[in-house]
Amino acid sequence: MKKAFIIISIFAVIFFSLLNGWSAGIFSTGIGIGVSGDTGGLDSTVSSINSEMRKFQIANPGTSVTEIEALYSPVIALNFSYIYNYSIFKAGWEYSGNYFFKRSGSLGDNDIEISYSRFTFPVSAGLLIPYDRKSRFYFAGGINYTYAEMGIKQSDPDPAWILPDKKYTFAGDILGFHVKAGGEVLLSRNYTFLFEVTRFFGKEDKVESEEENARFPLRLNTFQFTAGINYTVDI
Numbered sequence: 001m002k003k004a005f006i007i008i009s010i011f012a013v014i015f016f017s018l019l020n021g022w023s024a025g026i027f028s029t030g031i032g033i034g035v036s037g038d039t040g041g042l043d044s045t046v047s048s049i050n051s052e053m054r055k056f057q058i059a060n061p062g063t064s065v066t067e068i069e070a071l072y073s074p075v076i077a078l079n080f081s082y083i084y085n086y087s088i089f090k091a092g093w094e095y096s097g098n099y100f101f102k103r104s105g106s107l108g109d110n111d112i113e114i115s116y117s118r119f120t121f122p123v124s125a126g127l128l129i130p131y132d133r134k135s136r137f138y139f140a141g142g143i144n145y146t147y148a149e150m151g152i153k154q155s156d157p158d159p160a161w162i163l164p165d166k167k168y169t170f171a172g173d174i175l176g177f178h179v180k181a182g183g184e185v186l187l188s189r190n191y192t193f194l195f196e197v198t199r200f201f202g203k204e205d206k207v208e209s210e211e212e213n214a215r216f217p218l219r220l221n222t223f224q225f226t227a228g229i230n231y232t233v234d235i
Helices: 002-020 043-059
Strands: 026-037 072-084 087-097 103-107 110-132 135-154 167-186 191-202 205-208 215-218 223-234
Touching: 026 191, 043 103, 043 110, 043 215, 072 223, 087 135, 110 167, 135 191, 135 215, 167 205, 167 215
Parallel strands: none
Antiparallel strands: 026 072, 026 223, 072 087, 087 110, 103 110, 110 135, 135 167, 167 191, 191 223, 205 215
């Protein structure tokens, strides 16, 4: 976590340095909720496990298989923005996890469950496009740091199965970049409705489990939709 603290601190210094660089502009902060595709980055892991289950089924005829699906997970996001003329600078904190929507499947009598969660800290800059007096759009891009955790639990694994233990826990740091598009609509003097679409890109990193019994990839390579309320102040 020391590495994470250093990276986040660098992001914060850059962002607040930008705020102090101009004497006038619009500062806003707010909260949003949304959804993340394939739970942030489980698609490759799920595909790998499903493939291994099919291989086990072929080698052991009669074994029933229920494949695991990687769908969506809820997101909660805090954002901080600074607007100066036609430029916009953004920083944020995001959490996404599937603890209430865990992905599960089975291999014979063995039930398999996957949990996933992530904290993401994005920093971005872009172009602001005013639409009228009450609304504006923007396009931006930047870098992001993510701390992700993934767990695999099994009820009764076969010793010959690629995952012979009942529990596997993975955690790691992920660096990547993103592009986003969004818009704000004025609700009142200081409040706006914000909607945003983000596409994250990142190289997967194979991480050894805390139990030291397996290695699996962690990554953030997905899309995300969020919407919420911002409070704005002219400074």
